[in-house]
Amino acid sequence: MTERTFTPAAGRFAPTRLYDPVVALMRERLWRGLLAMHVAPQPEDVIVDVGCGTGSTSLLLSRIEPRARIIGVDPDPEVLAIARRKPAPPGAAPRWQQGMGDALEEVVGAGSATTVVSSLVLHQCPLAMKRAILASMSAVLAPGGKLVIADYGWQRTPLMRLAFGFVQLADGREDTRPNAAGVLLRLISEAGFRDVREAEVVSTVTGSISVYVARRG
Numbered sequence: 001m002t003e004r005t006f007t008p009a010a011g012r013f014a015p016t017r018l019y020d021p022v023v024a025l026m027r028e029r030l031w032r033g034l035l036a037m038h039v040a041p042q043p044e045d046v047i048v049d050v051g052c053g054t055g056s057t058s059l060l061l062s063r064i065e066p067r068a069r070i071i072g073v074d075p076d077p078e079v080l081a082i083a084r085r086k087p088a089p090p091g092a093a094p095r096w097q098q099g100m101g102d103a104l105e106e107v108v109g110a111g112s113a114t115t116v117v118s119s120l121v122l123h124q125c126p127l128a129m130k131r132a133i134l135a136s137m138s139a140v141l142a143p144g145g146k147l148v149i150a151d152y153g154w155q156r157t158p159l160m161r162l163a164f165g166f167v168q169l170a171d172g173r174e175d176t177r178p179n180a181a182g183v184l185l186r187l188i189s190e191a192g193f194r195d196v197r198e199a200e201v202v203s204t205v206t207g208s209i210s211v212y213v214a215r216r217g
Contacts, residue, residue: 016078020054023120026204031211032057034200035119035150038213041065045114048073048140049094050101050133051121055083058094061117066092073099073107101125102132104140113140119150120209123179124171130178134191141216147193153201153210154182164207184212192217 041047041061045068049058052072062070066089074080080096088094099107101121116137122130137147155161161180168176178184188196193214200211 016076016082019079020056020082023056026206026209027202028056031150031200031202031204031209032060032119034202034211035117035148036060036064038148038199038211039115039117039146041068041115043067045069046108046112047071047115047117048104048108048113048137050104050116050118050137052083052094052096053079053120055080055086055094055096057117057119058083058096059086059088062092062094063089070094071097071108071113073097073101073104075100102129102136104136108140110139111142113145114142115146115148116141117148117150121151122149122184123152123167123176126175127178127183130183130187131191134187134193138192138216143216145216147188147212147214147216149184149188149212150209151184151212152176152179152207153184153198153212155180155207156201160203160208163205167206180207184210188212188214 041064047061047068047070049072052058052074055072058070058072072094077098080098083096097107155164164180185196194217196214198210199213202209
């Protein structure tokens with residue numbers, strides 16, 4: 001695991017224990033459900049959830065397909081402790097692993113995943129780290145493997161840009177500005193992914209959350 005710092009799940013000011021209640025106010029069931037729909041987990045899948053936080057996406061995917069192998073990776077031991085306390089399907093608990101998003105090969109091995117997912121992570125990262133995480137995601141995917149990301153993307157309207165200001169206050173304007181300007185499609189392509197597209201856009205009280213899908217080239 002690298003020794004870089006990271007922005008906590010709930011941002012720089014809110015305690016981690018408030019993360020789940022806050023995210024629930026952001027149409028979470030809709031955009032997380034859309035993410036899961038695009039993942040479409042299969043029994044033989046190895047799915048790596050990068051920046052898994054309190055484990056909501058990993059647990060959702062394990063409930064949809066208990067036979068899939070789900071690995072939740074996050075650098076924050078506090079959020080992983082919350083994830084471990086959440087109920088999981090019998091015999092289908094995700095594997096929780098501490099690790100940085102730019103060092104996934106140390107955790108799961110190169111080319112070992114069929115799918116990589118991530119939610120509400122990249123907007124918190126400096127631009128160089130966004131690139132490094134996407135490169136690491138590509139490295140752990142098997143050829144043709146699937147990438148599905150749900151995160152704040154291009155804030156298309158004045159209302160969404162205004163709403164996104166709350167996220168920028170919590171997570172830092174410099175790190176979040178590229179996402180709001182729509183940089184993720186380009187960054188995903190530059191990391192070597194193909195068939196890159198913004199598949200869904202969900203307006204929330206904190207700005208619009210996009211679901212991006214791609215394949216490893």
